[in-house]
Amino acid sequence: MAKLTIRDLPAEKISGKRALVRVDFNVPLDEHRHVTDDTRIRAALPTLDYLLERGARVVLLSHLGRPKGKPEQKYSLEPVSRRLSQLMPSRKVLFVESTDTDDAMKATNQLKDGEVLLLENTRFLGGEETNDERLARALAELGDFYVNDAFGSAHRAHASTEGVARHLKPAVAGLLMEKELAYLHGALETPKKPFVAILGGSKISGKIDVIEALLPKVDALLVGGAMACTFYKAMGLETGKSLVEPERVEMAEELIEKAGTILILPHDAVVAPSIEAGGKAKTVGRENIPADMAMLDIGPRTAESYSRAILSAKTVLWNGPMGVFETPPFDKGTRAIADAMAEATSKGATTIVGGGDSAAAVEQAGLASKMSHVSTGGGASLEFLEGKTLPGVAILDEK
Numbered sequence: 001m002a003k004l005t006i007r008d009l010p011a012e013k014i015s016g017k018r019a020l021v022r023v024d025f026n027v028p029l030d031e032h033r034h035v036t037d038d039t040r041i042r043a044a045l046p047t048l049d050y051l052l053e054r055g056a057r058v059v060l061l062s063h064l065g066r067p068k069g070k071p072e073q074k075y076s077l078e079p080v081s082r083r084l085s086q087l088m089p090s091r092k093v094l095f096v097e098s099t100d101t102d103d104a105m106k107a108t109n110q111l112k113d114g115e116v117l118l119l120e121n122t123r124f125l126g127g128e129e130t131n132d133e134r135l136a137r138a139l140a141e142l143g144d145f146y147v148n149d150a151f152g153s154a155h156r157a158h159a160s161t162e163g164v165a166r167h168l169k170p171a172v173a174g175l176l177m178e179k180e181l182a183y184l185h186g187a188l189e190t191p192k193k194p195f196v197a198i199l200g201g202s203k204i205s206g207k208i209d210v211i212e213a214l215l216p217k218v219d220a221l222l223v224g225g226a227m228a229c230t231f232y233k234a235m236g237l238e239t240g241k242s243l244v245e246p247e248r249v250e251m252a253e254e255l256i257e258k259a260g261t262i263l264i265l266p267h268d269a270v271v272a273p274s275i276e277a278g279g280k281a282k283t284v285g286r287e288n289i290p291a292d293m294a295m296l297d298i299g300p301r302t303a304e305s306y307s308r309a310i311l312s313a314k315t316v317l318w319n320g321p322m323g324v325f326e327t328p329p330f331d332k333g334t335r336a337i338a339d340a341m342a343e344a345t346s347k348g349a350t351t352i353v354g355g356g357d358s359a360a361a362v363e364q365a366g367l368a369s370k371m372s373h374v375s376t377g378g379g380a381s382l383e384f385l386e387g388k389t390l391p392g393v394a395i396l397d398e399k
């Protein structure tokens with residue numbers, strides 16, 4: 001099931017050709033429309049450099065935010081084009097504001113070898129999210145081959161991520177896409193053992209399929225976050241004011257039964273009357289959660305035993321923070337996991353972080369570079385871990 005990548009293309013298929021590259025430049029902007037975090041732009045640079053060094057003319061497609069199929073100034077990619085040209089000082093970076101595909105076509109034909117052209121937000125186009133056939137065909141005219149480097153958008157069958165690749169061949173993966181697939185696929189299919197997964201976050205409901213998919217593959221599945229409280233409820237424990245999903249309790253009970261000793265729940269909890277009342281936080285055993293308090297982080301004993309499990313593993317996969325990491329003191333459990341993963345990496349383990357908030361927590365701790373891989377795709381990485389087919393990947397050419 002391996003996909004062709006740009007590295008499989010012979011030089012003559014790249015040089016002088018228009019490479020139509022779908023990237024994920026869905027970056028945060030401030031009120032002055034300045035890019036506040038350019039991680040996603042920088043993540044695409046290896047692919048762009050690879051193509052440009054080989055004489056391609058690079059045409060970029062991306063979405064930004066959620067405009068409703070028509071132009072909206074605040075979602076223009078123009079600020080992104082400015083940031084991109086700063087990041088590629090030796091390259092000419094052009095931007096086409098028009099959303100008329102004829103104008104875009106003209107611009108791609110005027111492009112010279114080694115130049116970059118960013119087109120306007122794909123979600124300004126009516127047929128993008130409905131994967132309109134006519135739009136897909138029009139987009140396919142904008143390049144001589146197609147590259148998908150937007151892993152974060154690959155779980156959506158949109159015209160720029162899926163439809164276009166039906167009509168423009170070869171359709172191959174970029175280097176970021178290749179890296180994402182290699183790590184996630186490797187963890188699921190050929191993990192070095194022991195393989196430990198850590199799952200957390202706010203809701204069990206969004207992650208049940210991930211738990212089901214991981215259980216047969218992992219040696220231990222460590223649970224944290226509010227998710228743990230739904231399991232506590234299933235065990236008949238008092239959960240106080242913790243975030244519990246009552247309609248998932250039965251399912252949690254089934255999972256506990258099915259998983260046996262593989263599923264591990266926190267032994268202790270950091271509780272407080274509310275997120276705002278951090279000053280009143282205290283640690284309790286899981287059977288002693290007060291009725292008027294909520295579990296907002298895993299406790300120190302749990303953090304320690306989870307860290308030990310991580311350090312004994314050869315493959316570690318983490319999705320979902322252990323607590324309300326945005327608000328100290330409830331960030332400690334998440335931080336402990338990030339530290340243990342960084343240490344495991346330095347001892348030779350393969351460590352993978354998936355999920356938007358978990359990735360943000362690792363960035364915030366300054367530990368992103370200490371992980372083997374931090375996925376750029378929140379929703380896409382979750383769907384991948386659930387074992388779902390990502391339409392933007394499935395449509396790419398096979399090796």
Ligand code: ADP
Pocket residue numbers: 200201202203224225226227243295296297319320321322323324325326354355356357358359378
């Ligand atoms: P990811 O984006 O990494 O997949 P999620 O979106 O599932 O993670 O969950 C992240 C959110 O979960 C964070 O905003 C965090 O504050 C929240 N959270 C974690 N633990 C708890 C808890 N015990 N109570 C309430 N919210 C929690």
Ligand code: MG
Pocket residue numbers: 355356357378
């Ligand atoms: Mg999230």
